[in-house]
Amino acid sequence: xxxxxxxxxxxxxxxxxxxxxxxxxxxxxxxxxxxxxxxxxxxxxxxxxxxxxxxxxxxxxxxxxxxxxxxxxxxxxxxxxxxxxxxxxxxxxxxxxxxxxxxxxxxxxxxxxxxxxxxxxxxxxxxxxxxxxxxxxxxxxxxxxxxxxxxxxxxxxxxxxxxxxxxxxxxxxxxxxxxxxxxxxxxxxxxxxxxxx
Amino acid sequence: xxxxxxxxxxxxxxxxxxxxxxxxxxxxxxxxxxxxxxxxxxxxxxxxxxxxxxxxxxxxxxxxxxxxxxxxxxxxxxxxxxxxxxxxxxxxxxxxxxxxxxxxxxxxxxxxxxxxxxxxxxxxxxxxxxxxxxxx
Numbered sequence: 001x002x003x004x005x006x007x008x009x010x011x012x013x014x015x016x017x018x019x020x021x022x023x024x025x026x027x028x029x030x031x032x033x034x035x036x037x038x039x040x041x042x043x044x045x046x047x048x049x050x051x052x053x054x055x056x057x058x059x060x061x062x063x064x065x066x067x068x069x070x071x072x073x074x075x076x077x078x079x080x081x082x083x084x085x086x087x088x089x090x091x092x093x094x095x096x097x098x099x100x101x102x103x104x105x106x107x108x109x110x111x112x113x114x115x116x117x118x119x120x121x122x123x124x125x126x127x128x129x130x131x132x133x134x135x136x137x138x139x140x141x142x143x144x145x146x147x148x149x150x151x152x153x154x155x156x157x158x159x160x161x162x163x164x165x166x167x168x169x170x171x172x173x174x175x176x177x178x179x180x181x182x183x184x185x186x187x188x189x190x191x192x193x194x195x196x197x
Numbered sequence: 198x199x200x201x202x203x204x205x206x207x208x209x210x211x212x213x214x215x216x217x218x219x220x221x222x223x224x225x226x227x228x229x230x231x232x233x234x235x236x237x238x239x240x241x242x243x244x245x246x247x248x249x250x251x252x253x254x255x256x257x258x259x260x261x262x263x264x265x266x267x268x269x270x271x272x273x274x275x276x277x278x279x280x281x282x283x284x285x286x287x288x289x290x291x292x293x294x295x296x297x298x299x300x301x302x303x304x305x306x307x308x309x310x311x312x313x314x315x316x317x318x319x320x321x322x323x324x325x326x327x328x329x330x331x332x333x
Contacts, residue, residue, distance in 0.1 A: 042228035172241035
């Protein structure tokens, strides 16, 4: 009876192992970037972190019989790298995002709806990410536009509209509220990765 | 004293309507003039909004006292007395403050000039009100 139990456990382990495909590694390159578009009642601003100075690796776990891809890995960006193409706006955004207290913005990749096919021209997929700003973590569904860069590279452009209030940040208001920053921010992050295996 | 407070309060109310109304319209119709205020130099969390809106009363009571002390120096029609009063205030108080602000803060000349004109306009309006309500 005990032997049968062992056999069942081993069979179960084998079956589970078979369901998981081989992990695929994506090496994030320096060309990764993050863009934030927002507006006030008097102007629009577009701020960008133009390059990723801490290249990292994402590990994607595909599952046989299912399209969803689990991911482990993250992009860690420095808030002080934000450039709004205007010194005043840059300083204000850094202050708003509490750069002194929380110098890093982190995008943790959780999953993709399916593994992007490098053979196809362009595809649209969805995914889940955790974004951490000013010490607050928030999970978001993100739409990605995938473009293959040959067979060994891929570009994913993820877009999501978030709110300052999602991260417990009060949008800046000046002159007694006569100049107000809108709560909504359009975030666009570009992942350029080399496929390692 | 009663006249100082009464004319100060009336001038403060008029300044509140004219100045904040004017500011609201200026932000709406000339937004480019206000880009500079996105500077982190300016308070942005709303914690001082009440103080900001109290400014018209702070300046009107201060000017009302100043008028009561020196009104005998201003002569002629009440409009002229108000205008001269505003110019004196701008020369004595505003100009040096604007000078030190521009020299020490990270702000543009346009911003400082706009503050000077705003303060001058406030003092002229207050001066006209005082010259009418508290002439002697």
